[in-house]
Amino acid sequence: MRFDSYQTQGFQDEMFDADGVVRPEARLLLDTIESLEDGQLIRCQQAAERLLLQMGITFNVYGDSAGAERIFPFDLIPRIVRAEEWAWMERGLKQRIHALNLFIDDIYHDQKILKDKIIPEEVIYSATFYRPQCAGINPPRGIWCHITGTDLVRHGDGNIYVLEDNLRVPSGVSYVLENRDLMKRTFPQVFEGSRVRPVDDYPSNLLEMLESIAPPGAADKPSVVLLTPGMYNSAYFEHSFLAQQMGIQLVEGRDLVVQDDIVWMRTTKGLRKVDVIYRRIDDDFMDPLAFRKDSLLGVPGLVDAYRAGKVALANAPGNGVADDKVVYAYVPDMIRYYLGEDAILFNVPTFLCWREKDRQHVLQNLDKLVVKSANEAGGYGMLVGPHSTAEQRQEFAGRITANPRNYIAQPTLALSRVPTLVDDHFEGRHVDLRPYILYGKDIKVLPGGLTRVALRKGSLVVNSSQGGGSKDTWVLAANGGEA
Amino acid sequence: MTENPPLLSRVADSVFWMARYIERAENVARFIGVNLNLQLDLPMEPAQQWQPLIDTSGDTEEFKKRFGEASQASVIEFLTYDAANPNSIASCIRLARENARSVRETISSEMWTQVNSMYLEMQMQRRMPDPGQLPEVFRAIRMGCHLFQGITDATMSHNEPWHFVRMGRKLERADKTSRILDVKYFILLPSARVVGTPYDDIHWSAVLKSVSGFGMYRKKHGRISPRDIVDFLIMDRDFPRSIRFCIHSADESLHAITGSPRGSYFYPSEQVMGLLRAELDFTPVDNILNGGLHEYLDSLQEKMNTVDKGISNDFVTRLPVGAAAGAHAD
Numbered sequence: 001m002r003f004d005s006y007q008t009q010g011f012q013d014e015m016f017d018a019d020g021v022v023r024p025e026a027r028l029l030l031d032t033i034e035s036l037e038d039g040q041l042i043r044c045q046q047a048a049e050r051l052l053l054q055m056g057i058t059f060n061v062y063g064d065s066a067g068a069e070r071i072f073p074f075d076l077i078p079r080i081v082r083a084e085e086w087a088w089m090e091r092g093l094k095q096r097i098h099a100l101n102l103f104i105d106d107i108y109h110d111q112k113i114l115k116d117k118i119i120p121e122e123v124i125y126s127a128t129f130y131r132p133q134c135a136g137i138n139p140p141r142g143i144w145c146h147i148t149g150t151d152l153v154r155h156g157d158g159n160i161y162v163l164e165d166n167l168r169v170p171s172g173v174s175y176v177l178e179n180r181d182l183m184k185r186t187f188p189q190v191f192e193g194s195r196v197r198p199v200d201d202y203p204s205n206l207l208e209m210l211e212s213i214a215p216p217g218a219a220d221k222p223s224v225v226l227l228t229p230g231m232y233n234s235a236y237f238e239h240s241f242l243a244q245q246m247g248i249q250l251v252e253g254r255d256l257v258v259q260d261d262i263v264w265m266r267t268t269k270g271l272r273k274v275d276v277i278y279r280r281i282d283d284d285f286m287d288p289l290a291f292r293k294d295s296l297l298g299v300p301g302l303v304d305a306y307r308a309g310k311v312a313l314a315n316a317p318g319n320g321v322a323d324d325k326v327v328y329a330y331v332p333d334m335i336r337y338y339l340g341e342d343a344i345l346f347n348v349p350t351f352l353c354w355r356e357k358d359r360q361h362v363l364q365n366l367d368k369l370v371v372k373s374a375n376e377a378g379g380y381g382m383l384v385g386p387h388s389t390a391e392q393r394q395e396f397a398g399r400i401t402a403n404p405r406n407y408i409a410q411p412t413l414a415l416s417r418v419p420t421l422v423d424d425h426f427e428g429r430h431v432d433l434r435p436y437i438l439y440g441k442d443i444k445v446l447p448g449g450l451t452r453v454a455l456r457k458g459s460l461v462v463n464s465s466q467g468g469g470s471k472d473t474w475v476l477a478a479n480g481g482e483a
Numbered sequence: 484m485t486e487n488p489p490l491l492s493r494v495a496d497s498v499f500w501m502a503r504y505i506e507r508a509e510n511v512a513r514f515i516g517v518n519l520n521l522q523l524d525l526p527m528e529p530a531q532q533w534q535p536l537i538d539t540s541g542d543t544e545e546f547k548k549r550f551g552e553a554s555q556a557s558v559i560e561f562l563t564y565d566a567a568n569p570n571s572i573a574s575c576i577r578l579a580r581e582n583a584r585s586v587r588e589t590i591s592s593e594m595w596t597q598v599n600s601m602y603l604e605m606q607m608q609r610r611m612p613d614p615g616q617l618p619e620v621f622r623a624i625r626m627g628c629h630l631f632q633g634i635t636d637a638t639m640s641h642n643e644p645w646h647f648v649r650m651g652r653k654l655e656r657a658d659k660t661s662r663i664l665d666v667k668y669f670i671l672l673p674s675a676r677v678v679g680t681p682y683d684d685i686h687w688s689a690v691l692k693s694v695s696g697f698g699m700y701r702k703k704h705g706r707i708s709p710r711d712i713v714d715f716l717i718m719d720r721d722f723p724r725s726i727r728f729c730i731h732s733a734d735e736s737l738h739a740i741t742g743s744p745r746g747s748y749f750y751p752s753e754q755v756m757g758l759l760r761a762e763l764d765f766t767p768v769d770n771i772l773n774g775g776l777h778e779y780l781d782s783l784q785e786k787m788n789t790v791d792k793g794i795s796n797d798f799v800t801r802l803p804v805g806a807a808a809g810a811h812a813d
Contacts, residue, residue: 055592056584056599231585244588247488255491267489268643268740268798 001041002034003419006426012154012416013428014079025082025476032190033077045076045421048186057178059464060234073469074179076187079418079431079451083478086447089152089160092344093435094443095335097148100165101439102338104144104319108134118337119330123354126405127327128375129168129320131283133290137307139316140213141440146314147206147278148437149173149449152345156414161346163413163432165328168320169280172450172470173436174238177202177245179450179472195477197447202436203245206278209440210246213312214275222275225249225265227256229281229297234465239280253281258301261308276312277302283317325374325408326352349411353404362400362409366393369409371400384460386412415460418471420453430454432462433473448473490643494589496799497582498644501590502635502651504579505598508572509628510659511562514539516621517693522555524685533558539659539666540570560611572624576605591638594631601627646736650794653736657729658787663693664716665780668709687712694724713776714768726783727763734760737794752793759786 008016015026022030033041049071052058058069081089106113107124114121124130149170151163180199184191207224214222228239230252243250249265256274257264264271279286285295290303305311321327329350332343351358351369362369366385373381383396400407417428435449451471452462462468514536522532534553537546540562549567550557565571569578580602587595604627612620632652639645667690687707691697696715699722704711719725734756738745741753748754771779 053603054596054600056587056595231581236584240584240587244592248588249488249491249494250586250588251491252493255493265489266492268492268495269489272489 001036001038001425003030003426006419006428008417008428011414011428011430012156012158014154014416014418014431015077016419023080025080028194029078029080029190032192041076041421042424044186048074048076048182051182051185052178055178057175057237059237060232072175072464073455074182075420075429075453075455075469075471076183077419077421077426078183078190078472078474079433080474080476081433081448083476085160086475087478088344089435090445092160093150093437093445095339095341095344096150096162096165096331097145097437097439097443099335099338100148100167100322100331101143101145103334104167104316104322105142106338107321108137108144108318113334113337116337118333119327123324123326123330123405124321127321127324129283129318129323131291131318131321133303134316134318137316137318138309140215140309140312143213143439144316144319145322146209146213146316146439148439149434150437151432151434153413153432154416159346161348161413162331163348164325165323165331166434167323168315169282170434170436171235171238171280172434172452173202173446174241175470176436176446176448176450176473178241179470183472194474196474197477199446199448202446203242205438205444205446206242207246207248209438209444210248210276210278210312210314212440213314215309215312218275223273224276224278225251225256225274227251227253227277227279227281227299229253229285233280235280242278248278253297253299256299256302258299258305261301261305261310263299263302263305263311274311276314278314283320286313286317323375325350325372326354326405329408348413351409353400353407353409358409359400359404362407363397365409366397368412370412371396371407371409374406374408384412387460413460415454415462418451418453420455420471422457427457429457430460430462431471447475487642490589490647492799494586494644495647496795497586498589499647499651499794501579501582501586501598502648503655504575504582505628505631506652506655507570507659508575508579509625510656510663511540511570511572511575512621512624512628513695514663514693515559515562516618516625517689519555519618519621520692521685521689529554535666536562539662541662542568542570555614556611559617564608564611573605576601586644589644591634593634593638597627597631597634601631643740646739647798650733650736650740653729653733654787654791656724657726657733658784660694660716660724660726660729661780661783661787663690664713665777667693668713668776683707691715696722696724710768710772713772717771718763718766718768727760730756730760730763733790740798750793750797752790752797755786755789755793759783759790762786 006016008018008020016022052071052074058071060069103113113119114124145167147170149166149172151166152160153163154160176199210224211222225248226239226243228236228250230236233239240250251265255265257266257271263274263277265274281297284292285297287298287300287302288295289300303317306313329347329352332347335341335343351362353359353362362371366383367388369385371383371385383392385393415430415432418431419426420429431451431453433449433451436446438444451473452468453471454460454462454467455469456467459467518532518536530553533555536558537543537553545568546553546561550561561568561571563572566573568574580598583590583595583598635648639648684707687709688697690712691700694716700712700715704715715722715725717726719728722728734745737753737756741750743749743753746757748757
């Protein structure tokens with residue numbers, strides 16, 4: 001199959017430059033694909049889809065009948081990231097996480113950044129995921145964001161922007177590992193000579209990070225568990241996958257019990273102590289005594305045990321305060337405030353609707369902007385101006401006026417594209433990139449991350465719940481570096 | 484030496500039931516397969532031919548309410564595809580897969596892939612195939628279950644979770660052997676007019692085939708005799724589907740789980756299992772026949788139920804009584 005008729009159509013393209021010439025880092029891949037016999041690529045693609053279903057790599061769809069599972073569509077053409085560009089992104093991500101972590105610790109302790117009027121305190125106190133219950137807590141090593149899945153996009157100007165920080169319970173890393181595995185199984189020839197950096201050590205790094213935050217007094221080999229809301233959660237596959245890869249117990253709330261601020265799991269031989277919990281359950285549902293009283297998923301007393309320093313939680317409850325999209329707008333200020341540095345990665349320019357001037361501008365330009373609710377994820381609660389109807393714009397104008405604090409607006413980004421197999425040819429589809437950052441003894445970034453692709457023609461929404469799929473992400477090794 | 488990690492009670496329960504459901508599906512598929520074959524040799528009234536299968540599954544009333552008279556089509560539908568029947572093959576495979584899915588981190592990925600493939604295959608079939616294809620359909624289901632069990636034994640460490648798998652499989656198998664024997668014996672014995680005729684042989688052979696035991700029986704006992712068959716299916720020391728053999732392996736696994744020496748007990752479940760094992764070891768077959776086979780099998784079923792309850796009490800539902808005092812921390 002050939003790329004002769006492939007058009008970049010004026011978009012940034014990760015594989016071709018503006019003149020339609022293949023980028024040097026993608027040359028080898030293009031040659032390999034073009035040298036395949038007719039139909040071979042399509043066969044590989046079909047084999048990959050079959051494997052996904054057989055291996056049960058599926059996600060659950062809410063609102064669908066109980067237990068309905070779908071595969072997360074996978075496209076064989078990888079997204080390639082140059083070594084130098086990756087090195088720069090990695091520096092930027094580490095800087096950002098470092099500053100965000102200092103910010104969260106500050107918010108739950110001295111609140112210097114509020115006292116110094118860098119961020120207005122009403123923004124923090126009105127943030128949906130601000131947790132006054134967390135004030136004064138000292139998590140092990142002072143870390144609040146152990147696992148982060150930052151969303152990055154490349155805009156039409158060629159620059160990489162941070163779209164969201166995703167500090168709370170980021171998901172998707174299992175697809176990074178499974179996509180690579182799938183690529184190797186179905187399309188091994190493309191790896192030859194391509195110097196792609198491996199991703200396989202993520203589970204080891206994750207486990208090492210989790211063990212590093214064990215509370216004082218834990219055994220040499222601390223008992224680490226992964227807490228899942230259960231089999232019907234949309235990310236259940238990932239929970240069981242990561243638990244299996246790390247060789248740790250996958251527990252549900254009903255498997256745990258807290259007595260005298262110690263967390264125990266119920267085993268066939270009685271109760272066993274738990275030191276570290278990688279919790280894949282939202283703050284709200286973690287502990288009915290501390291947060292939502294009606295939660296059936298949680299463990300009563302868990303937050304008290306955590307506060308008493310008897311168990312470590314990753315991620316730390318309360319860190320979602322920095323996921324608020326209004327707080328997001330202040331991240332470059334935080335970096336300057338805590339680190340005395342300029343932000344390496346760009347923020348998307350953001351209009352905050354609670355500011356009178358910004359709001360007027362937003363209301364007058366709804367057809368050009370993307371409006372987002374400050375605390376929703378998954379592509380929900382969003383208006384993409386250029387693709388909206390007058391009716392939708394009117395509805396959002398009403399919502400913004402009624403609750404300006406809860407809305408922000410950003411220019412519509414022309415996300416970059418990657419060639420994607422559509423029937424029997426290639427078409428450009430928009431992508432984003434979610435790298436995964438671990439913060440333990442030091443900060444580590446998984447090379448690459450999850451490239452999500454909006455499979456619907458023209459769509460900018462990459463979320464799995466809304467027609468998104470994914471691709472393998474290749475970070476190339478620097479010359480002379482390890483491959 | 485590194486100690487094996489603790490096993491969550493919920494996980495123990497799930498792997499136990501995963502194994503039971505696979506074994507159950509395999510048994511139902513085998514019963515139907517044998518019956519399909521039997522009707523080629525022995526044309527009978529459909530009700531007479533197919534009703535015993537429903538009785539074996541223990542769902543006689545439920546079936547009658549929904550389907551009325553037993554026929555090949557209605558029985559196969561009920562036992563194979565019916566989603567409303569929790570013991571149909573489709574339901575068993577679905578439940579085995581649900582359980583497997585909830586413990587993917589504990590079982591091997593090969594086990595998961597196999598049970599998932601069986602589930603996807605069953606989802607695709609859903610409808611009754613042409614009668615000509617039926618034998619192949621049931622053969623394929625049986626082979627899928629055997630494959631799962633083989634994969635389990637070859638890819639999963641033989642530690643605590645595996646012993647729960649094995650215990651589930653063996654207790655289910657013992658239960659099914661006792662049921663098929665009970666139902667068939669009940670039908671066969673009264674029909675004195677066929678005793679000694681070729682039909683009698685065919686019937687009894689079918690009982691043996693229902694537990695894949697025909698060849699092994701022949702090697703051991705030669706001629707078909709109801710007494711020897713009862714002896715073989717209940718008491719045989721070596722045949723892997725005899726009740727005694729199954730209870731022996733289940734007992735072995737139970738002791739591997741608890742760590743108490745065999746022949747002694749620490750948990751109540753070990754005590755009831757040990758009693759059952761001793762009874763099977765020492766009861767002469769003629770005593771069973773003289774006292775009435777049906778009565779004996781009934782009491783056996785009851786004891787197996789007690790074992791099930793004991794296991795569940797000892798390892799799954801037991802609540803963490805009395806705070807952390809009795810708990811071990813490593």
